[in-house]
Amino acid sequence: MDTTIEDLQDAFAAGRGIREYGPYHVRVGREGLDFRKVVLPHPVVTGKGILEAAEALPTEEHLLFKITQSGVTEELRPDAAMDLRSDGVERFVVFRSDRAFRFLLDERAFDWGASRISGATLKHLAGVDISSHDVWQDARGGTDVLIEDDGFGDLAAPSVERFITRPIGFFIVVNGKRKEVFRRRLSYWEIVKLAFPEAVPSENIIYTINYARGPHANPEGAMVEGQHVKIKDNMVFYVTPTDRS
Template sequence: MNQYLHDSSCSGQPLHGSYEILVGDQSLQFASKIVDDPVVTGSQILISAGASPASEFLVFQVFSDGALEVLRPEEAVDLRNVGVEKFIVFQSDRSFRIFLNERAIDWGATRISGATIKKLAGVQIDSFEVWFDAAGGHDRQIDDKELVDLTTPGAERFITRKISITIKVNSRRREVDHRILTYWDVVKLAYPDAVPSDQVIYSIDYGSGPHQNPNGSMVEGQTVIVKEGMKFYVTPTDKS
């Protein structure tokens, strides 16, 4: 089940004679709303979200398997089932179809960010990448903050891939699943049992990095962007 679709603390039961729903925006940020009726329509959900005039908005119901489906203004949802119903409200007059990991998803905004695509896929944002599956095999990575225009002809296709980068630490191959490593991430790749200490400090130098940080050194508290084939040299020094 997608991470952003499940909250085990929500029972779906009436709250003092009322019912809880979760209403989100196009960034998949959800807020709790309380409604009095056990059966609500698309129009009532728009009212609870403060979306007016209704003609300028779309409501999507979010199902437990991650599917999204347009909820028409007059269409009703029974809230008495187990679990809290979730909805997304878009300020839009039409939806756009994308394919994410070969699954069709209808989306209510003209643009979608890389981070939102990861949320729809239910993957960890820091450990996965989004790729635009272009015709002709020219795939392109989509950054978390990048907005993809969905108004171009045809359905856009995206795939998520787990990050796997091979680097060398003290001449040994290491696989990492994050593009940004902290000082202690690097130290522990060289010395797995290393911990902060008053007796030992670790010096880190690196090379063959990306254009943001092609080479340099690290001290505690710093981070570095990594790329395939990057080299790190970690040296312990006794303070005493």
């Protein structure tokens, strides 16, 4: 019998059926979704068996969630069994917690094992590009709250929290011309190229960038090569080339 490890992620990506016998590789991560490979010897496994294989001990102090092919998280109880050959799941998330929290993300229900969840993790679960989308927490009649990638949404309230992802889109002014951008942060060279599309790093020409009407974190200032700046609607940039030759 072939004793090589069947990698479920590779099998799903290739669109092929799962081998009838183990061992199998699955991915298990913590709340930051930092997944690592874990070996499971048999096709039918319980939640407790996955916790033990992932060294989440003692198992009774941990919660386990499976991530379905649609990206939704669902709690897998310690005594619940699943068949790796047919359930279509290869990723799991473990929490040291005694309580699960439910939230809605783009109208899909997710279960989570911590009272907070980061903006980056929400985008990952939603399956959107982190750099081109924002995630907002529904304020229930008030002003929705932007959750930064390194910020957190609070899941501890009695009601089910709702989050929404939206494409990023801003209009800024560069050398008097209106430009649409799709990120909350732009680099020095991204701004230079908005003013001078053919610009490239050169020993002969240096570009000076000054800006105004920026967000609270950087309302005005100057940029040098290697820097990034936060963007807001109607922010103004002045890009000036200087010949050093």
